Amino acid sequence: MTEQTISAAFYRGGKSFAVEQTTAPAPKPGEVSVRVAYCGICGTDMHVYHGNMDARVGFNRVIGHEMSGVVAAIGEGVDTVTLGQKVVVRPLDHCGDCPACDAGHRHICHKLKFLGLDTDGAMQEIWTVPAHTLHGLPDELRLDHAALIEPVAVACHDVRLSQLKEGEDVVVIGGGPIGILVAMVARDAGGKVVVSEVNPNRLKIAQKLGFKTINPAEADLTAEINAITGDKGADVVFEVSGTQPGVDAMTQVAATRARIVMVAIHAQKPQIDLFQFFWRELQLIGARVYEPEDYEKAIGIISSGGVDADTVITDVAALEDIQTAFESLDRSPTALKSLIKVGADL
Ligand SMILES: [Zn+2]
Ligand SMILES: [Zn+2]
Structure with a gap:
């Protein structure tokens, strides 16, 4: 050419x-x-x-x-x-x-x-x-x-770094485009996924995709997650909202030794409840873009209809x-x- x-x-x-x-x-x-x-x-x-x-x-x-x-x-x-x-x-x-x-x-x-x-x-x-x-x-x-594939590769990277295992309870905080893809990839990996979102239209889309949803503006998110998980809390939490209430929720819904993945880009430095990290031995994992293997995984998931x-x-x-x-x-x-x-x- x-x-x-x-x-x-x-x-x-x-x-x-x-x-x-x-x-x-x-x-x-x-x-x-x-x-x-x-x-x-x-x-x-x-x-x-x-x-x-x-x-x-x-x-x-x-x-x-x-x-x-x-x-x-x-x-x-x-x-x-x-x-x-x-x-x-x-x-x-x-x-x-x-x-x-x-x-x-x-x-x-x-x-x-x-x-x-x-x-x-x-x-x-x-x-x-x-x-x-x-x-x-x-x-x-x-x-x-x-x-x-590119946004799904972001989700694949997030889920891979979370070390999600089949059957674990997952909360995705924030049901925008990336949050929804994280939820789908986590479900594809065998996670039991709940999406927390305040926007009614996004809630509808998440429900249409078959996810259990909670609107934290209308319900007590922590109480709901405790009810779903037998008072254990979520094994894996993805913070995709980029908001202070989302960051507050991420430690509140987390199980003992939960892994919390920071996916969102925050405009301001959020306040994080470090006390919970000590008390319950939580782990905080940063996840940015993707690596080649995440792309290959994303190609597989899109091809298979995951x-x-x-x-x-x-x-x-x-x-x-x-x-x-x-x-x-x-x-x-x-x-x-x-x-x-x-x-x-x-
Ligand atoms: Zn992008
Ligand atoms: Zn370099």
């Missing part, structure tokens, strides 16, 4: 995108060009839209990272993918030369570049990325469903309509995952 003229959606600041023609370069050695099929709108992308990340992304950035596509061109020295193969991108590029990289924890590299924020992303017809970021997909996997993709994907819009898609996702009380169909013919 030589250079090609393609459509791309540029973030221009002030809650606006411009879809313009641009040039897709040929892949350099070690790179692969992917024809993008779908790209989901992430919570992070909404932060960009709201102007909260202007200093990091600037006003000439193509964002997007929750994507699926097919290999369009392969740079020199790459033998891990074939032309036309269905792929997803694990949007992390590491430095290879810091203490985290040296220890093998490339996903939390001290100089980590997040593709689609620190570099251009997938809201364009052709996206050129380092070959090491690619994961091949089974031929039969639908490319719209495959756009969920995540109900059709319920999670609530909207699909064309690339030219990206502005309206962000505006309506921002307003909609019922939307969960909104996809942009970037490649019209894929």
Whole structure:
């Protein structure tokens, strides 16, 4: 492939995108060009839209990272993918030369570049990325469903680090897009999952997906969890709400020696009841993005239907309509995952 003229959606600041023609370069050695099929709108992308990340992304950035596509061109020295193969991108590029990289924890590299924020992303017809970021997909996997692999990989990482065992009681605090996916992956791993959420629309979606739900604005969450677990409490708690009440609840519902996984990004430093950590020997586990094995796990779960993709994907819009898609996702009380169909013919 030589250079090609393609459509791309540029973030221009002030809650606006411009879809313009641009040039897709040929892949350099070690790179692969992917024809993008779908790209989901992430919570992070909404932060960009709201102007909260202007200093990091600037006003000439193509964002997007929750994507699926097919290999369009392969740079020199790459033998891990074939032309036309269905792929997803694990949007992390590491430095290879810091203490985290040296220890093998490339996903939390001290100089980590997040593709689609620190570099251009997938809201364009052709996206050129380092070959090491690619994961091949089974031929039969639908490319719209495959756009969920990135957020599902987040959930797979969270559940893997929790060391959840079959039959354990799980509470997911916060039933937004990531919370729902954490709940589905935890259930797929054999957990008995309860979702705590205050938003009635999100509660409805969680119930539709077959989860037991508790609204802590209407019921005593701790008492309810104690009733469900025979006064034991939850063996594993995921804090996905990013709120102080969520952080208060995470220690209140936890069983003796429970594992609590911090998934949410908190805007302020929350207060944590350390007394409970001592008294009941609780464990607090930080979990950030994903590692390659989490991607492979996510591909397996999506392929096997362990995540109900059709319920999670609530909207699909064309690339030219990206502005309206962000505006309506921002307003909609019922939307969960909104996809942009970037490649019209894929
Ligand atoms: Zn994301
Ligand atoms: Zn590094």
